Amino acid sequence: MRISALARRTGVSPRALRYYEEKGLLVPGRTAGGYRDYTDEHVETVRRIRILLAAGLNSDMVREILPCMVDDGQFLAPGCEDLIATFEREQRRIDTQIAELHDVRSALTGIISAGKAFAGR
Amino acid sequence: MRISALARRTGVSPRALRYYEEKGLLVPGRTAGGYRDYTDEHVETVRRIRILLAAGLNSDMVREILPCMVDDGQFLAPGCEDLIATFEREQRRIDTQIAELHDVRSALTGIISAGKAFAGR
DNA sequence: GTAAAGGTTCACGTTGACGTGAAGGTCAAG
DNA sequence: CTTGACCTTCACGTCAACGTGAACCTTTAC
Secondary structure: OOHHHHHHHHOOOHHHHHHHHHOOOOOOEEOOOOOEEOOHHHHHHHHHHHHHHHOOOOHHHHHHHHHHOOOOOOOOOOOHHHHHHHHHHHHHHHHHHHHHHHHHHHHHHHHHHHHHHHHOO | OOHHHHHHHHOOOHHHHHHHHHOOOOOOEEOOOOOEEOOHHHHHHHHHHHHHHHOOOOHHHHHHHHHHOOOOOOOOOOOHHHHHHHHHHHHHHHHHHHHHHHHHHHHHHHHHHHHHHHHOO
8 A cells, every 4th residue: 555545544644654654653665666555554553643642642652652552452562561661651641631631621611601601691 | 020920939931921921811010111010810820821721722712711711600701702612612622632641541551551460470 | 658646755834832042121239 | 330130022943743845756557
């Protein structure tokens, strides 16, 4: 599969896919002519990359986590044990972020309900 | 209170405070000599700005929300009724963001527990 | 064999929330 | 009345995740 096909299947731009490769997140094969050659597994990898980036992880962190994400979760890729502390830090960061989002969410709820009460007078 | 005092009390850099003013989020008085003059209420405002920015709102959104945030939540500042749809959109964005964070969080939990089981062998 | 469609590698542009000097004005203390 | 600490306004630098051309090469179809 070439880059525009992967782009269509993932909804991610070709430029972004090349960027992921530049950052070591997504490593395609190459054809004789130098074209990037992607497999079906790359589709799933791109999906994971997007999820991790959307959660606010930077590309360095994504590069470390990706090889540790295995389907069944039964075993861990070699080297991933050393990163547990890093992952726990990231998890705490996520917990903080979720708490902040909840705070703002409930503040918005307060404003909205006050506004609707106002409109309903 | 001058800018460095507010910076100490809020933990926010003077540069950031000037930036908030440039964006219309924080409007201090001015002394005869042209110095910014902040009150105790500005401390609370800065706290709110930081919370909103930390939740991923941009400064335009923060500028719209800030005047709608009143202490008791009983009434709404004039003009805020018109922004309810905007706030509801923002709330949906936050819900999406929270869901994404939860996904990544649980993925990390899986990796970490697998890693600890591995280390415990 | 040639034209169109799509690929390649630079390399500079964008956006948001600031950081970081530069050049100079203000203020309290001595 | 001068020094030093703090302030002011420009104005350019930063960083991450890409967007956007430019100049050129590959592949497929006719």
